Amino acid sequence: MKSLKIVSLFSLLAVFSSCSDDDDNIQIINEEEVITTLTVTLVDQNTNEVKTLQYRDLDGDGPESPIVTADNLDANTTYQGSIEFLNELEDPAEDITEEVVEEGEEHQVFFVNSTALETNFDYLDADANNNPIGVEFSLTTGNASNGNLSIILIHDGDKFAEGAADGEINNVGGETDIEANFDVVIE
Amino acid sequence: MKYIFLVSLFWLSILHINAQECTLSLSGKVIDIHDNSPLTFAIVEIKETGQFAEADSNGEYQISKICPGNYTIKVSHVSCEKLVEEIQMNSSQEIDFKLEHHIDELSEVLLTGRIYQNTNNTSISKELDKARIDRYSNLSFGEALAEINGVSSLNTGASINKPIIQGMHxxxxxxxxxxxRMFDQQWGVDHAPNIDVNSAANIEVIKGASALxxxxxxxxxxxxxxxxxxxxxxxLFGKSIANFNSNGLGGGITASLLKANKNGWYIKTQASAKRRGDLExxxxxxxxxxxxENNFSIGFGLNKIESGFNVYYSLFSTEIGILRASHIGNVRDLVNSINNSTPSFIEDFSYQINSPKQEVKHQLAKFxxxxxxxNLGKLEFQYAFQFNQRQEFDVRRGSNRNKAALDLELATHHFLSQLKIDKFKNFNLNVGIESTYQDHFANPETGVRRLIPDYEMFALGSFITANHQLNEQILLDAGLRYDYTYVDALKFYRTSRWEERNYQNDFSDIIIEDFGTQLLTxxxxxxxxxxxxxxxQYQVNKxxxxxxxxxxxTRNPNPSELFSDGLHHSIASIELGDLRLQQEQSYKLNVSYEQEIQNxxxxxxxxxxxxxxxxxxEPNEIETTIxxxxxxxxxxxTRARFMGVDVEATYQFNSNSTLVGQLAYVQADDLSLNxxxxxxxxxNTRLQLNQQIESWNQLNLQFTHEFVAKQNRFPNLDFTTPVLDPEIGELxxxxxxxxxxxxxxxxxxxxAEMPFQFKHLDLRVAFNVHNIFNTSYRNYLNRQRYYADEIGRNFQLQIQFNF
Known part of the structure; x- marks a missing residue:
């Protein structure tokens, strides 16, 4: 009977000793890795006029829809373009562009425009394998038109796939980190 | 001192013997320690004189003409362990001896495996015995169970298998x-049971809630x-099994050793390791x-007739690669995967396990x-501690690359005490209480919002079960159980989600702190x-x-059902728990009829x-994110109805060949949505022909055919959403x-399998081919069926030593 008592005592102790920890100091997590904001800056090579496209989703995979803003573009103009990826959940906002460029072999930005929209994109940067990344690019507009422009960041796709270096997304595979759709007007 | 005293007593008694006549008698009863039933034919023997008596049908014995003195009495019975007692005879005595009746049965059933019959007799159950477990040594726990009729497996790829019993998992x-009771975060459909199949000597599946x-x-x-x-x-015995598989170019090895003593002491240990590369x-x-996978267990204890204890520790640890192509970013990726017939990532064979992957460790210590x-029964106490660590690694960027995206720790203390009363004839009673304390911790270092929040759970349960053998044919059993559970969680909600769920009306009082974009509740x-x-149970006839x-x-909502809140990369969906969920209640009627007709x-x-x-x-709306x-x-x-039938039939052509057929069908409906x-x-059906060729050293051949029909009963959960078509650049x-x-x-x-017997060693060699025709197929019960085919042909070589 003595050992019986010891056993029950031991078990009860174990149960209740562990009940006492109070974790009121629970730590809030601000997503570290999420990209909340995509900003495309387009500089007219002749006039230095700046146009901006922005896609911003501050609640990550929360229910709120992203806020999309897009300046109208000028017809028959060549823009020097650059993309910035931010995580605005961190304070100050974290610039994720650097990471994307550092891991350029695994990342590529694709520009997909509807056939109606007269835009042409050329990559101006390259990763270590001499494949484009797409953070730096040039955009040449044609005549006045409007339509959809999708800017897609693919992670871990096959950058050597057929057409990938020319910006064709079809054979790349990989996983989509960003897919931002803009209604663009060229005037 | 005692010794001297005994010696002098001995001499004294010899003097007495010389002085007195031998007219004393020893009488009494020999009874079973469990239920006081008489042990007929028990032998009571006086070692020193050789006098003996046999117990009659009432268990009564009598030895007369005993001279006064000190004697050693041996009491034996065919199915009991001998009892030896010292007695002193100065006058005629009446002594009752209690024997442990089941001892020999115990060692006998050990050989046949029947010792593991755990359940109430009216439970409908199926078991995997030791021999089958040995054959499935290389399988995961879920895969091994899926060999049982009525049990299927819900898979995530080929390596994560969760058992489904009559439609539920x-x-x-x-x-x-x-x-x-295992607490290994079993709520997740991609969380496989953390048990090594090699750690079991018997696995029983009870198809229902009847074992309260x-x-x-x-x-x-x-x-x-x-x-x-x-x-x-x-x-002292042990075994070792080695497996090699052509598919995945890997295998496993397992070994176990047990040393037992007649006095009740034992020690046992078991270890297994598994390595495998990419499957094909x-x-x-x-x-x-x-x-x-690396697993280890060790146990020791003392099992005497009257009392005993066991100490046990086991470690299960595994690292599982998740098919790379199944980790996708959005619905367009999912549509591409469904439309393409091949996975989007195909690389050369490798043993490397990269992200996405799971690393899981489960430790169990119990006493x-x-x-x-x-005159009452058996009282049991048990304390167990379980610690489950689960890390899931996603495809991540930069400094987070090698950091887990999910890092959960679940600690569970469990205390159980039960009293099994077997004093009544034909009536057994089992009463018990158990309490559980659980602490769940989600590591914030992941940098990803917690999928499952930190919580504490306390549960108290009590039960009473009884069975009654009404007559030789009818056994009845009944049980009642009450459980109280308290869950105390700390959960961060995105303010936007909190409002979208309309929690501000019903749950505003649980907010502790407002962090602006997030609320701590x-x-x-x-x-x-x-x-x-x-x-x-009704034994109609033989x-x-x-x-x-x-x-x-009655089942409480689990933490995933209550709290989950986030994006699932494997099927490109956002999954949301619900604080408003109530317990679900199941009413199950389960019937089994067995019949033998000659062969x-x-x-x-x-x-x-x-x-x-x-x-x-279920999917109910579309949300847009970046x-x-x-x-x-x-x-x-909702109200749900599950109906089904499991059928198994065996035909014995002769002593060497047997045909076994199984089929299982389940139909489950949501009655409110019809x-x-x-x-x-x-x-699904399964047909297996077993052929033994005795003249070829007991060669045993098995041919198996497995058929799985197309599931024609499914809810249409297809949804429509704008998806970018890159050809035209439009959504x-x-x-x-x-x-x-x-x-x-x-x-x-x-x-094919062949046993070899040597002096101190049994050897078994088996060669198996799985999916002989290298059939390409996809399985409805695999959550990765959108991405890739099931595995192809596998040759397996298995060698087992028993010593």
Missing amino acids: SSRIIMINNNV RYGGDAVGGIIVSTPQKAPLKDT APNYNLSNTGVQ DYFKKID NPKFHYHNFSSSLGL ASKLIGNLSLA FSFEINPYFNLIENFMTL RGAFPVFAYRQ RPIIDMPPF VATEVGISAPPSAYQLFHFG
Whole structure:
């Protein structure tokens, strides 16, 4: 009977000793890795006029829809373009562009425009394998038109796939980190 | 001192012998320690004089003409261990001897494996015995169980297998490992049971909630895994099994050793290791599907007749690669995967396990103690501690690359005490209480919001079960159980989500702190649950038996159902728990009829299960994020009905060849929406021919045919969302076909096995071919069926030593 008592005592102790920890100091997590904001800056090579496209989703995979803003573009103009990826959940906002460029072999930005929209994109940067990344690019507009422009960041796709270096997304595979759709007007 | 005293006593008594006449007598009863029943034919012997007597039908014995003195009395019975007692005879005495009646049965059943019959007799159950477990040594726990009729496996790829019992899985199934209820985050559909199949000597599947002592919430069923028990004799035995597989170019090795003593002491240990690279589908490599597993267990204890204790520790640790192509970013990726017939990532074979992957460790330490109480029964105490660590690694960027995206720790203390009363003839009673304290911690270092929040859970349960052998044919059993559960969680909600869920009206009082974009809340839940069962076993005659039971089970919403909140990369969906969920209640009727007709025997097991407040996860709207648009899967509660039948039939052509056929069918419906329930096993059959060729050194051949029909009963959960068509650069409303089940398939397997016997060693060599024709197919019960085919042909070589 003595050992019986010891056993029950031991078990009860174990149960209740562990009940006492109070974790009121629970730590809030601000997503570290999420990209909340995509900003495309387009500089007219002749006039230095700046146009901006922005896609911003501050609640990550929360229910709120992203806020999309897009300046109208000028017809028959060549823009020097650059993309910035931010995580605005961190304070100050974290610039994720650097990471994307550092891991350029695994990342590529694709520009997909509807056939109606007269835009042409050329990559101006390259990763270590001499494949484009797409953070730096040039955009040449044609005549006045409007339509959809999708800017897609693919992670871990096959950058050597057929057409990938020319910006064709079809054979790349990989996983989509960003897919931002803009209604663009060229005037 | 004592010795001197005894010696002098001895001499004194000899003097007395000389002085006195031998007229004393020794009489009494020899009875079973359990139920005081007489042990007829027990022999009571006086060692010194050789006098003896045999107990009569009342267990009574008498030896007369004993001279006064000190004697050693030996009491023996064919099926009991000998009892030796010293007595002093100065006058005639009446002594009752109690023997442990089951001892020999114990060592006998050890050989036949029947010692592991754990359950109430009116439970409808199936078991995997030691021999089959040895054959499945290389399989995961879920895969091994899926060999049982009526059990299927819900898979995530080839390596994560969760058992489905008569249509139910995950939290609806209770797993018992070494008499301890497993808490291994079983709520997740991609969380495989953390048990090494090699640690079990017997696995029993109870198809229903009828074994209430294990829990009251087994809506689907109970799986009881029991490790090797030690026999009560001087012995040392062990075994070792090595496996090699051509598919995945890997294998496993397992070894176990047990040393037992007649005095009750034993020690046992077991270890196994598994390594495998990428698996192969018939037409391509399944990149990043390697597995590593290391398991270990050790136990010792003392099992005497009157009392005993056991100490046990086990470690299960695994690293599982998740098919790279199944980790996707958005619905466009999903549509591409569904439309392409091959995975988007195919690389050369590798042993490397990269992200996405899971690393899981489960540790169990337990201590139990039992004591027999004369004229009452057996009292048991058990304390168990489990620590489950789960890390899931996603494809991440930069400094987070090697950091887990999910890092959960679940610690569970469990205390159980039960009293088994067997003093009554034909009536057994089992009463018990258990308490559980659980602490869940989600590591914030991941940098990803917690999928499952930190929480504490306290549960108290009590049960009473009884069975009564009415007559030789009829056994009745009944049980009642009450459980109280308290959950205290700390959960961060995105403010936007909190409002979208409309929690601000119902739950505003649980907000502790407002961080602007996030709210810290303290949800608390109290659950009071009753469950019960009623069963009957009717032995119609020698050749046929009928079992029926009716059970009521009540299950609380699990943490995933209550709290989950985030993006699932494997099926590109946002999954949301719901604080408003209520307990679900199942009413299950399960009947089994067995019949033998000469060389033919069959068992038919129909069942009917009605579930109120059945929790089901379904897409209900589309939300857009920066990754694109996603369907939101949320929980809904409904009334559900599961009906099905499991049939097994055996025909013995002669002593060397047997044909076994099995079929299982389940039909599950959501009664409020009047449509089928998702993820139900399709109709399936299995036919196995066993042929033994005695003249070829007992060569045993097995031919197996497996057929799985197309699941035609499924809910249409397809949804329509704008998806970018890169050809035209426009977003096009696209129907995403996630519901349609794949086609039917049939597989053929072959196995050959030969035993060899040496002086101190038994050897068994087996050669198996799985999926002989390298058939390409997809499985409705695999959550990765959108991405890749199932694995192709596998040659397996297995060598087992028993010593």
